[in-house]
Amino acid sequence: MEHNNKDHATLAAAFNVDEARVDWHDETLWFVRQKRDKAVHIVPEWEALRETASQIKNNVLSNLHDYLLQFEKNAQQNGITVHWAADDKEHNQIVHSILQQNNINRIVKSKSMLTEECHLNNYLKSVGVDVVDTDLGERIVQLADEAPSHIVLPCIHWKKEEIGELFHQYLGTPKGNADPQFLTGAAREHLREKFLTRRAAITGVNFAVAETGEFVVCTNEGNADMGAHLADVHIACMGIEKIIPLQKHLGVFLRLLTRSATGQPITTYSSHFLQPRKGQTLHIVIVDNGRSRQLGREDFRNSLKCIRCAACFNTCPVYRRSGGHSYHTAIAGPIGSILAPNLDMKDYADLPFASTLCGSCSNVCPVKIDIHQQLYKWRQVLVKDGYAPTAKKIAMQGMASTLASPGIYRFAGKMGRWVIKHFPFMVNNKLNAWYKHRDMPAPPKESFGEWYKKNREKKG
Amino acid sequence: MKAGLFIPCYVDQFYPQVAIATLQLLEKLGVEVVYPPNQTCCGQPMANSGFEHLTKGCDELFVKNFANLDYIVCPSGSCTLHIKEHLHDEHDEAAATGIRKRVYELTEFLVDVLKVEKLDASFPHKVSMHQSCHGQRGLKISQMSELVAAPFSKPGKLLQMVKGVELVQLSRPDECCGFGGTFCVFEEAVSAKMGKDRVADHIDHGTEFITAADMSCLMHMEGILKRQKSKVEVKHIAEILNSQL
DSSP states (O other): OOSSSOOOHHHHHTTTSSSSHHHHHHHHHHHHHHHHHHHHHHHHHHHHHHHHHHHHHHHHHTTHHHHHHHHHHHHHHTTEEEESOOOOOOOHHHHHHHHHHHHHEEEESOOOHHHHTTTTHHHHHHHOOOEEEEHHHHHHHHHHHOOOOOSSSSSTTTTTTHHHHHHHHHHHHOOOOOHHHHHHHHHHHHHHHHHOOOOOEEEHHHHHEEOOOOOOEEEESSHHHHHHHSSEEEEEEGGGEEEEEEEEGGGHHHHHHHHHHHHHHHHHHEEEESOOTTTTTTEEEEEOHHHHHHHHHHTGGGGGOOOOHHHHHHHHHHHHHTGGGOOOOSOHHHHHHHHHHHHHHTTTGGGGGGGOOOOHHHHHOTTOOOOOHHHHHHHHHHHHOOOHHHHHHHHHHHHHHHHHHHHHHHHHHHHHHHHHHHHHTTTTTTTGGGGSSSOOOOOOOOOHHHIIIIIIITTO | OOEEEEEOHHHHHOOOOHHHHHHHHHTTTEEEOOOTOOOOOOOOHHHHHOOOGGGGHHHHHHHHTTTTTEEESSHHHHHHHHHHHOOOOTTTTTHHOOOOOOHHEEEHIIIIIIIOOOOBBBOOSEEOOOOOIIIIIISSSSSSSOOOOOBHHHHHHHHTTSSSSSSOOOOTTOOSSSSSSHHHHTTTHHHHHHHHHHHHHHHHTOEEEEESSSSSHHHHHHHHHTTTTOOEEEHHHHHHTBBBO
C-alpha cells in the first residue's frame, strides 16, 4: 500500500500528464458503466430493489449489535470459530495467531478489500508469512508491488501489453505475448500449484446472514472456493457492516450487486459457507476498524450500507480521469472519499474535495447512499476541524466579506472586469490555474446591475 | 404575478446578456419582474468549499432582498439548488423557509409554474444541450441516465418550442463538465480534462451552439472552446428561448 504525503490533486495531475492513457482509462470504465446501464434498464423494478436494499441496510445499522450477536451465536452453532477485532492491528494479529497455531507460513487469499484496508499482506510479510493473492487482477498488482486501483477491477489501470511484460518477468511467459487468454492460462497454472500446496485460505465476505450464521462470498473466478475447499484452515474476514438479517434478503442484494458492479446479472459464483467441512477449521474475523465511530456520525453513518460494488467509481467522471491510486487509500472513488476521513481526517482531508458534486454516484448506488451529499458535509467538518489550507481559508474569508456587502461587491466586480480588460496579463498567466487550459471570459462593458440601473430604474 | 429576478454574481459581472434575456423572456410571458439591486451571491462558492459557516452574511442579504416576492426566478440550476438546500437566517428563519420553497430555476418556472406550451422564438441552428448536474440531479429538471425511470426534460421541452432549433444528441447525455466551483482551480488537471472531453462530445456530433440552464458550466466550456479557437459557441438557454433570429 503506497502511503505518501501527496494529495489527490497532485497525484491526479501526474496521472493526467499522459492524456492518451487518461482517455483509455476513462473509456474502459465508461464501458463498464454502460454495461451496468444495460443490465439495470431491463429490470423494471430496479428502483424498488434499490429502495428495499437501502431499507434493509438501514435496519441493520440501527440494530447492528443484536444482529452481530445473533450471527455469532448461529455461526458458532454451525461449528465456526468467531473472532472479534477492534481495529486493523488486532485483525492482523488474530489472522497471524490462527496461522501460528496451525504451523502455517504460506497461504492463499482471495477477494477481500477488508484485508487491503488492514494492510494484512504487509503485516504477514513482516512476520514471515507468504501470501499469494489468487484473483487474477489482485495477483497482477501484487506482482507489481502495487495496491489495487479499483475494488472490483484491481488492475484496471494496467494494459494487457504491460501485463504480458510483467508475466514475462515473474512467470516466465514468452516476451511480447499479450494475448489475454494465454496470460490467463499462465496465471492459472502458476496459481494451481499454490492452491494445491497451501494449507490456509483467506477470503472476504460479501454478506453474513444473522438468521443462519452462514456467509456468502461472490466471485467470478472461483478462487475463493478453490482456496477454501482445498485448505485445512479457512479464515473469512468481514467488517461489522456485512450483516444482513435474513437469508431471503440475499434475493435482493445478489440481484443488485453484480448488475451494479460489472453489468452481469449475477456473479459466476455466489458461494454459501455454512459450516466447516470434515477435517477443516473455519474462522470468521469480525472487524470494527472505525466502523462504529462512523456509525456514531449521524451525517455519515449510512456510508456503512455500502456493498462494495464500485458502481460509483465507474460512473465518477473524476475517478475515471484520475485513476484509483490518486485517492491514496485502499478504497478509492467517491465511496472511499466519504469512508477515508473517518479513518484519518488529516491524511484524507483532500478526498472529499476530489469531486464536482455532480451526484452521479448517489444515483448509481444500489443501496442509495447519498454519497455526494456526504462529500459536501465532510467538507464542512474538515474545514471546521482545521484541515483547510491557510491560503484557501484567507481567500474564502475575503470572498465572504465581499459578497456580504453589495457596495464592495459592485466595486470589486467593476475592478475585476477593468483589470481583465486593461491588464489581461494580470489574469492570463501561469499563476491563474484557470488559464492553463481555459481562456477567461471576455469582460462585458457593464454588469447587469449597471445595465438595469441605466435602462430600467429610470423608467420607474 | 410578481417574480424576483435572482441573478448569479458571475452572470451579473460577466454575462449580463443572459440576465437581460431572462428578464425580457419573463416579461414577454406576462410576469411582473422585480430586480432587487442589492443582490450579490447565493454563497455557494464558500459553502461547496467547506466554508458554509461563512455564508451567513450572504444568506441574510438574500433574505432581505427576496423575502416579499411571490416567486424567485434564477437562470441557474446550481445557485437555485444552493438556496433551496442551504438558505437559513437565524433572525428570520420563516422568511428563509418561504424563499426555499418559492425559488425556481428558470426552465422549471416556465414549465411548472407558467405552464408554457408555446414560445414566440426562433433560432435556426444546431443546438446541443449540456445537462448541468445541479439542475438535473439536484432540481430534477431532466431525467437522469443512471435511473430506471421515464425520460423527460424541461429545458428540452422548451427548446422544442423554438422555431429552427435542431437538437443534437450526445454520446454521454449527462456527464459533468468538470467546472465544480473552486474544483476548477484546486483540481485544475482533472477539471480541464473533463471540460475538454465534454466539449469534444458536443463538437463530434456537429453542434453549432452548446446550451445549458447554467452559465457556470458554459463559462467553463467556453474557456476551452476559445482556447481551441473553435467556431462552436455557448449560449444560455434563456438567450435561445428569447431569440428572434
